[in-house]
Amino acid sequence: MAVLDTKSAAPPALEAGISAARLSLNTATVREQWNLKECVEGCLRHGLGGIAPWRDKIHEAGLEEAARMIRGNELRVSGLCRGGWYTAEGALTDAVIDDNKRAIDEAVAIGAECLVMVVGGLPEGSKDIVGARGIVTEGLAKTLDYARTVDMPIAIEPLHPMYAADRACVNTLGQALDICDQLGPGIGAAVDVYHVWWDPDLLPQLRRAGQERILAFHICDWLVPTRDLLTDRGMMGDGVIDLRGLRAAVEAESFTGLNEVEIFSELNWWKRDPDEVLQTLIERGRTCC
């Protein structure tokens, strides 16, 4: 194997490695093992700087109790996952908008720094992705009207193109930023390395996004081979993503949010002792990010 003599276009990393205090635990990473209370206690025990709960964990605990648990300590809340799914019923419905308003209220209640949006894919039976994107933009506009009244930033998460049909028809950072430009202030993007690492236009789009539009930064890794489209994400360092380069690019825009670890891993990390998972992600944050 010849040694490569190539140059990355990413700016140099400011400082190698992330401390535990700069990491946030997305609860999906241990969703099979821990409830919300165990996640909060785990974050505190391991010295993580923040948490990012999914709504199912919030609902399971009850919103009031969840808010009490999360706010009664020094943890930052890097985001609430997730609003969106605007295409769930085909054309946009009041039920879908109302659910997004509830998600905003929950994000406010737990002190989240943003509400992360997985916007939805094609409506059932549809082949009209252009139409689906129209529904999504309309839904985001209505959600944003409400979010602005309570100062909750909305973070569109562009999902990997392999999810365009069934999860999210916003599939690049550039596309998310076009929607942001159309809708104005109060909305930005959640940049998850798993979804965007491949994009030849990523670095220019991160510069375009800037501090105003980069609302969250999610990390994990892309495994080779990837055995499942949804639940075979890797721990940082186990795959091929240039995590340090991407973190440097985000920090070059003065992003000051946490590095949120979100790993869907049916085949590996969801089967392990969650304390081992947290120890590992802290070590990998230090050595691989």
Add this chain to the structure above:
Amino acid sequence: MAVLDTKSAAPPALEAGISAARLSLNTATVREQWNLKECVEGCLRHGLGGIAPWRDKIHEAGLEEAARMIRGNELRVSGLCRGGWYTAEGALTDAVIDDNKRAIDEAVAIGAECLVMVVGGLPEGSKDIVGARGIVTEGLAKTLDYARTVDMPIAIEPLHPMYAADRACVNTLGQALDICDQLGPGIGAAVDVYHVWWDPDLLPQLRRAGQERILAFHICDWLVPTRDLLTDRGMMGDGVIDLRGLRAAVEAESFTGLNEVEIFSELNWWKRDPDEVLQTLIERGRTCC
């Protein structure tokens, strides 16, 4: 489920349905069942207009015999699959370039309308996708130098981003066209709906490509759910791709090549009687494309 009232940005299809004479069989579609001779005979028996062999089928038959079989009838050869893999040994090597020259010679021998390029992913152990793309462009430039001497068009096939790590680091039509612009005449793109259907920038990029750069058009469908990243592609009509809209967009650029059917389907079509596969794809060409 509410009825959608949305408009597609795709131009209207000129004429609904493709006749068998406008279809080409990519041999990957029946690769588990038929050798090259059986593929050629099958195409003739079912009245298909063309064939697109993979190199393994050519090598198995022997190049001279393969050329004799393919050229001794009225079949068009919509492409030879495939050259590329420039990153196979890390930095570009003579061995890789020589193999691409042999692929060009084979394409000429069988009268192919283009040589399809799957350019290669990240070199083993590398996380430098920008560097990989540099290797690929260098390799394409060298291949093109030779291809021009024998008038063989080179068709870069942008692969779906889920293959960026291990198969091809050219992942959008726009990216492929940027390379074409850099390298000049004699090179274009193979547009496979499976790889590009999700791209929000697809229609403008097809217009940018125009007749000069659209060298091949591959069809199949995206299944929901997709159970395997590589071998769960769908028969036309079984998935969510707007095949008629995309064909119309390609034909609007005066593309006159065949509609090449390439379906990797471990779980379904590779297990069926290949005559049934051909009957089905002809029927779906008529009703779904």
